[in-house]
Amino acid sequence: MSNQTFQPAALFAERMSIIPTSFIREILKVAARPEIISFAGGLPNPKFFPVDAIKAAADKVLTQDGRGTLQYTTTEGYQPLREYIAARYKQKQGLTISPDEILITNGSQQAIDLLGKIFVDKGNKILLELPGYLGTIQSFSAYQPDFGGVRLNEDGVDTEQLAHLYAKHRDIKLFSAIPNFQNPSGTSYSTEVRERVADVLESYNTVVIEDDPYGDLRFIGTRQPSLKHYLGEKAVMMGSFSKTVAPGLRLGWIVATKPIMEKLVVVKQAADLHSNYFAQRVMHQYLIDNDVDAHIATICKAYGEQRDAMLTAIEEFFPSEVRVTKPEGGMFLWATLPEGVVSMDLFDKAIKQNVAFVPGKPFYVEADDYRGGGENTMRLNFSNADAATIREGIKRLGVVMEEMLVAVA
Amino acid sequence: MSNQTFQPAALFAERMSIIPTSFIREILKVAARPEIISFAGGLPNPKFFPVDAIKAAADKVLTQDGRGTLQYTTTEGYQPLREYIAARYKQKQGLTISPDEILITNGSQQAIDLLGKIFVDKGNKILLELPGYLGTIQSFSAYQPDFGGVRLNEDGVDTEQLAHLYAKHRDIKLFSAIPNFQNPSGTSYSTEVRERVADVLESYNTVVIEDDPYGDLRFIGTRQPSLKHYLGEKAVMMGSFSKTVAPGLRLGWIVATKPIMEKLVVVKQAADLHSNYFAQRVMHQYLIDNDVDAHIATICKAYGEQRDAMLTAIEEFFPSEVRVTKPEGGMFLWATLPEGVVSMDLFDKAIKQNVAFVPGKPFYVEADDYRGGGENTMRLNFSNADAATIREGIKRLGVVMEEMLVAVA
Numbered sequence: 001m002s003n004q005t006f007q008p009a010a011l012f013a014e015r016m017s018i019i020p021t022s023f024i025r026e027i028l029k030v031a032a033r034p035e036i037i038s039f040a041g042g043l044p045n046p047k048f049f050p051v052d053a054i055k056a057a058a059d060k061v062l063t064q065d066g067r068g069t070l071q072y073t074t075t076e077g078y079q080p081l082r083e084y085i086a087a088r089y090k091q092k093q094g095l096t097i098s099p100d101e102i103l104i105t106n107g108s109q110q111a112i113d114l115l116g117k118i119f120v121d122k123g124n125k126i127l128l129e130l131p132g133y134l135g136t137i138q139s140f141s142a143y144q145p146d147f148g149g150v151r152l153n154e155d156g157v158d159t160e161q162l163a164h165l166y167a168k169h170r171d172i173k174l175f176s177a178i179p180n181f182q183n184p185s186g187t188s189y190s191t192e193v194r195e196r197v198a199d200v201l202e203s204y205n206t207v208v209i210e211d212d213p214y215g216d217l218r219f220i221g222t223r224q225p226s227l228k229h230y231l232g233e234k235a236v237m238m239g240s241f242s243k244t245v246a247p248g249l250r251l252g253w254i255v256a257t258k259p260i261m262e263k264l265v266v267v268k269q270a271a272d273l274h275s276n277y278f279a280q281r282v283m284h285q286y287l288i289d290n291d292v293d294a295h296i297a298t299i300c301k302a303y304g305e306q307r308d309a310m311l312t313a314i315e316e317f318f319p320s321e322v323r324v325t326k327p328e329g330g331m332f333l334w335a336t337l338p339e340g341v342v343s344m345d346l347f348d349k350a351i352k353q354n355v356a357f358v359p360g361k362p363f364y365v366e367a368d369d370y371r372g373g374g375e376n377t378m379r380l381n382f383s384n385a386d387a388a389t390i391r392e393g394i395k396r397l398g399v400v401m402e403e404m405l406v407a408v409a
Numbered sequence: 410m411s412n413q414t415f416q417p418a419a420l421f422a423e424r425m426s427i428i429p430t431s432f433i434r435e436i437l438k439v440a441a442r443p444e445i446i447s448f449a450g451g452l453p454n455p456k457f458f459p460v461d462a463i464k465a466a467a468d469k470v471l472t473q474d475g476r477g478t479l480q481y482t483t484t485e486g487y488q489p490l491r492e493y494i495a496a497r498y499k500q501k502q503g504l505t506i507s508p509d510e511i512l513i514t515n516g517s518q519q520a521i522d523l524l525g526k527i528f529v530d531k532g533n534k535i536l537l538e539l540p541g542y543l544g545t546i547q548s549f550s551a552y553q554p555d556f557g558g559v560r561l562n563e564d565g566v567d568t569e570q571l572a573h574l575y576a577k578h579r580d581i582k583l584f585s586a587i588p589n590f591q592n593p594s595g596t597s598y599s600t601e602v603r604e605r606v607a608d609v610l611e612s613y614n615t616v617v618i619e620d621d622p623y624g625d626l627r628f629i630g631t632r633q634p635s636l637k638h639y640l641g642e643k644a645v646m647m648g649s650f651s652k653t654v655a656p657g658l659r660l661g662w663i664v665a666t667k668p669i670m671e672k673l674v675v676v677k678q679a680a681d682l683h684s685n686y687f688a689q690r691v692m693h694q695y696l697i698d699n700d701v702d703a704h705i706a707t708i709c710k711a712y713g714e715q716r717d718a719m720l721t722a723i724e725e726f727f728p729s730e731v732r733v734t735k736p737e738g739g740m741f742l743w744a745t746l747p748e749g750v751v752s753m754d755l756f757d758k759a760i761k762q763n764v765a766f767v768p769g770k771p772f773y774v775e776a777d778d779y780r781g782g783g784e785n786t787m788r789l790n791f792s793n794a795d796a797a798t799i800r801e802g803i804k805r806l807g808v809v810m811e812e813m814l815v816a817v818a
């Protein structure tokens with residue numbers, strides 16, 4: 001019948017050959033087997049989800065305004081939720097942001113997609129961190145940019161390389177950064193690096209995307225000034241409730257000034273009219289009825305202890321040649337094996353010992369200025385296992401690493 | 410400071426000059442004034458939202474599996490919800506669809522956006538109905554297609570014109586259709602038109618997007634076979650819970666066979682990881698714990714009575730030269746004024762009499778094969794007002810129409 005003429009592969013848009021399929025999806029499928037200790041995921045610990053408080057919030061909004069809560073709403077999002085976010089920026093970071101400069105999105109993942117849509121034409125130059133967040137690589141790929149990569153050092157992005165790339169290309173549209181407890185590396189930008197990033201970007205017509213899903217999850221030290229603090233409207237900030245409240249509610253946001261916000265609202269409306277209104281109402285009710293800071297402090301204490309357990313076990317069990325980052329917050333740390341040791345091979349051996357992680361290679365964009373690399377790196381998640389499990393998993397990984405190092409040497 | 414160098418307008422992607430800003434947003438702002446009888450919106454009647462049943466469902470899922478409900482989940486969507494949708498296609502339409510062929514989206518609006526993303530390169534030819542759904546025009550515009558338009562007749566799309574366009578261009582990638590109670594026109598495809606559409610498309614490598622948000626809201630007659638019934642995998646179907654349950658939960662879906670579904674999952678993940686999981690769980694619990702068919706029958710009875718009230722009042726109060734569609738379901742009907750009477754002018758006069766509607770012009774794509782048109786048309790929504798209010802609003806509109814017809818004559 002009609003199937004004889006149907007060749008869908010011939011109909012797909014060009015971008016479909018460019019968007020990377022998620023390697024991590026496959027990793028996570030393997031890592032989900034119950035016998036495996038998994039450091040592969042990127043999940044917040046469900047033990048801390050405020051289930052009862054969310055239930056009370058859902059009951060309250062449906063009781064007080066059920067019909068309103070279940071109806072269509074404005075594209076920008078629930079006004080009191082936008083006001084809450086703006087007030088929190090003022091309170092926690094001293095940033096003056098109007099609720100009108102906030103758009104509610106389906107997690108910060110959608111924020112990335114919308115920003116790609118409004119800014120990126122095919123072939124436009126955009127910069128990501130190396131290693132960079134996979135979701136950003138995936139989302140932006142759909143708009144067929146020319147990716148560039150900027151190395152991360154221990155104190156944040158390499159500002160010399162950043163300056164070099166901006167000077168060389170001059171027409172870089174976006175630089176996408178996660179300055180706090182970056183995914184995947186766990187590194188944070190020092191104050192000095194933030195200042196230098198601002199200095200570099202000052203003279204270019206460019207946007208910095210300041211993605212900050214983990215900023216509240218700090219166990220050590222104090223919050224650093226945001227890039228927006230230095231760069232004003234050049235910085236588009238993103239935030240998320242996924243790590244502090246619950247990811248299943250899929251709520252994040254973008255902060256942008258008016259000219260950019262007007263475009264974001266157009267593409268958000270075209271993308272899905274508005275974010276889940278029921279979830280927005282429940283989230284807002286939860287936020288105003290509960291001590292959110294106490295809740296976040298509980299999460300930070302636990303994740304901090306888990307991070308310590310992981311670093312202690314690494315010290316004890318990993319070969320001394322393996323370098324790791326020491327994150328001050330967030331959910332991940334990053335290990336670098338000696339040159340020539342391939343973490344994908346390590347993964348295959350580790351799985352046989354029932355322990356999993358994510359090999360680092362997919363976090364490196366294939367950019368004109370950067371080909372390959374990252375083969376000897378790996379991401380370890382510490383948010384989703386208790387200290388004893390972490391110790392056992394790291395011990396197993398250490399044994400496999402020792403074997404590989406001997407084989408390579 | 411940095412603001413001197415910041416010219417965001419120079420950074421926006423080319424597509425941003427193409428996506429139409431929503432004219433309807435402005436209309437709806439005016440129509441929202443409380444003294445106005447509005448036939449402008451496209452909202453389901455909140456009187457029928459199953460508030461208590463949703464509240465019970467939310468309580469149940471959070472009590473039984475709170476942590477699971479609030480965690481990240483798979484991109485494809487909640488498996489039991491996909492199974493429910495598949496079973497319903499079998500039960501109501503005799504269509505055999507695997508749950509694996511269903512992707513849960515943020516309302517069917519997101520489904521349109523994802524389909525645009527996987528299929529449409531800049532300059533690709535795609536066909537919409539004339540008049541067409543504004544959300545489709547907006548979403549697809551982001552991918553910069555070359556739009557074509559196919560007239561709607563009383564019994565559905567003009568299949569002669571459809572055949573002509575396919576024969577002329579040969580490389581039309583998509584034809585986007587709403588065969589049941591279309592938004593904006595209220596028209597439905599007859600069985601014969603469906604068969605002829607299938608005949609036309611049979612020999613081309615093309616996709617028909619069969620958008621069906623209103624299909625369950627039938628007051629008159631019986632359900633017609635879907636285009637998918639005739640076209641198999643060439644038809645990508647879309648559905649929504651927004652009109653039968655509640656739009657604030659933002660849940661719709663796409664039905665597509667494996668090669669297309671694989672691509673959809675990639676772009677869905679890049680777009681927002683997955684649809685709101687809490688809402689998916691609540692929706693599924695609601696669907697299995699309640700008599701959904703009885704609920705839909707209640708809505709159909711009410712909308713049918715409101716549609717009758719509107720047609721009766723139109724018969725009584727509109728000038729006889731005004732033609733209207735007689736929808737068998739859905740939420741809208743379409744009026745065509747005599748040539749030369751501009752519905753935008755009518756809108757300005759109607760607002761002064763505290764009655765609102767949506768002028769028809771924005772529903773016509775500016776296509777190569779079709780420039781302009783629609784100035785004398787208008788959309789009237791009947792789902793969101795009671796019979797007495799509808800009668801009063803139509804009466805006021807009739808007076809303004811009479812005045813305009815006299816002025817034109």
